[in-house]
Amino acid sequence: MKNNKEIKKTGNIRIQSQHKIMIAASTEFVLQGFKGATVQSIADRAGLPKANILYYFKNKENIYHAVLEHTLQMWDEGIGDITPEDGPKAAIEKFIDAKVRMSFKHPESSKIYAMEIIQGAQHLKDFARTYQRKWVREKAQLFQQWIDNGEMRDVDPIHLIFLIWSSTQHYADFETQILTIMNRADYEDEDVEHVIAFLTDMILRGCGLN
Amino acid sequence: MKNNKEIKKTGNIRIQSQHKIMIAASTEFVLQGFKGATVQSIADRAGLPKANILYYFKNKENIYHAVLEHTLQMWDEGIGDITPEDGPKAAIEKFIDAKVRMSFKHPESSKIYAMEIIQGAQHLKDFARTYQRKWVREKAQLFQQWIDNGEMRDVDPIHLIFLIWSSTQHYADFETQILTIMNRADYEDEDVEHVIAFLTDMILRGCGLN
DNA sequence: ATAAAAGTTAACTATATGGTCAAGACCTAG
DNA sequence: CTAGGTCTTGACCATATAGTTAACTTTTAT
Structure with a gap:
């Protein structure tokens, strides 16, 4: 007490x-x-x-360091987990949904992380890097199994993850540029849904899941 | 003389x-x-x-400023032009090819540009921003025409450009992370071709062009 | 040959900044 | 109420750094 x-x-x-x-x-x-x-x-x-x-x-x-760590932790929590039971379609949908929402909700986190990586990840602890390698490889293996099972088209799973990663993160990191191009002052709520729909559609189709 | x-x-x-x-x-x-x-x-x-x-x-x-300007100029030259005659397939292929090759050949340029945008484009002259808006809108209009002609699936052309932009640029900007994940020290020549093939395949399919 | 222009560089200055310190205010437990 | 801790903050210091200067060398034009 x-x-x-x-x-x-x-x-x-x-x-x-x-x-x-x-x-x-x-x-x-x-x-x-x-x-x-x-x-x-x-x-x-x-x-x-x-x-x-x-x-x-x-x-x-x-x-x-505190800010970086907080960012990593948030990323880790925000990105829901993917399980073998999901199947490729739900997995991709979940993944894109989570990442896009995070990009729009916490753009600063995404930006700080991006800058850190661009500059060579000088402040990132080794364990964080290793952790990410493990994460990506694990998820890639899941996709590989679905591919082997004929549940999706044979695409390189690692690069698929990169594709999802980059295309979703882009809306946070390049906010300034995107707003300029769209001639807007700020993002609006509909944008999130629109982007999720667009990316999900494109990438599912790329994987032969649509 | x-x-x-x-x-x-x-x-x-x-x-x-x-x-x-x-x-x-x-x-x-x-x-x-x-x-x-x-x-x-x-x-x-x-x-x-x-x-x-x-x-x-x-x-x-x-x-x-000199470095930034040089970067913009290089980008401008490196990204070949797309014409109505190309049709959507060739256009996307050309675009992806050019951007991926640039990412692998001049990662520093891409990185500097990315950092500048992430930080709010504080040093970027207005004309550069306007120029880019014009560029994207112009290309988007091309895609829109192809869509209207039934030459490709109806996808949001602006976001299509963002998708190509982000996924290609990623290999430059996130070099460090990608190499860590792939457990490699450096990119190799084959990587360029592999990435081009992967992204072209995925995105063309997403546009119903494959 | 020579004068003017362009290039080179050590030494210096002013300032911005990360970090310390010490003195005091404010809680909290007994 | 008071002693020990936590919190707050102005003043200070050492250092790093952008930019200047002035003396000197090299190049170029005629």
């Missing part, structure tokens, strides 16, 4: 502050990059004095 | 130095981002003293 309360009270302000800082930091990292985002700019955006930021995170790198 | 020689000689060293600097700068900008890339690091990579860099480019921003 006592311990509980301590966590509830003392922990709360810590969590809350850290959360507020991470939100602000995400924006700054997207806008300015890791080096370009200054602790001061993060502080300003979070509405806190700089020293307070450094009180909750030992240094800028730690903020970035 | 005199004038010619002057351009040939004097211009040469200028062009050569600028080129060398831009190559080095590209790498640094990809690796460290705009703010993270220091003039010194660019100088070191180019094998020149810092002051020499600043002699050829007034400041860091100018180096970045």
Whole structure:
């Protein structure tokens, strides 16, 4: 009880502050990059004095790590799992649906992750990379089995995953460009559904599932 | 003659130095981002003293602008043109072929461009954005005509272009991740052909052209 | 041959920034 | 009420870095 309360009270302000800082930091990292985002700019955006930021995170790198980790975790949770029972059609539908929704809901996460990869994944821990390799290979194997069973066309499963990945992520990462091209200020709710429908249709057909 | 020689000689060293600097700068900008890339690091990579860099480019921003402009120009030249006579199949084939080859040949360009867009295209001149909108809309209209003529399935042409764009670009931008997943150190020549074949097959089929 | 132009570079400066510190405010438990 | 912890924050410092300058060398034009 006592311990509980301590966590509830003392922990709360810590969590809350850290959360507020991470939100602000995400924006700054997207806008300015890791080096370009200054602790001061993060502080300003979070509405806190700089020293307070450094009180909750030992240094800028730690903020970035926290943000990255949070991103990975969100990705991991958001991307529902695919099972052999799903069959190829449902699997692709689930996968596209989840990724597109995530792209539209958390574009900053996608952007930060993309920048990290583009720059060579210098801050990404080895285990994260290995984890992803395992994930992709596992899913690819599922697709391969469906192919072997004649449940879908014989397409390279690894590249199929890349295709889904890239085409869905694009709406987050290239938001600016896409909005410019569509001559719009913001995405709207219908866009999500439209994109899901479009991509699902195209890719299912590519796999001979339509 | 005199004038010619002057351009040939004097211009040469200028062009050569600028080129060398831009190559080095590209790498640094990809690796460290705009703010993270220091003039010194660019100088070191180019094998020149810092002051020499600043002699050829007034400041860091100018180096970045030159690199960006070069990238845009290359993209513009590399992406062959599509004409109404091509018909949808050849158009898609040409487009994918050109973009994939560019991704594998000049990944840094693709990366710099991607980072610029992700960060909100803060350095991109308005005319470049407008130009791209025009380009995409123009091509989309072509596809729309083919659709109206019953030459291909009725898919959203703008999103079709996004799909081709994203899936091809991905191999440049996410190089690091893709190599990790494929457990490889580098791309090989066959990869280009394989990717072209895979994407062309998938997307043509998606458009009902196969 | 020579003067002007172009190129090279070490040394310097001003500033921005990451991070520290210490003093004090504010909780919380007993 | 008070002692120990947590939180807050202005002031400070060391360093990294963009950009300048000025002296010097090399190239080019005539």
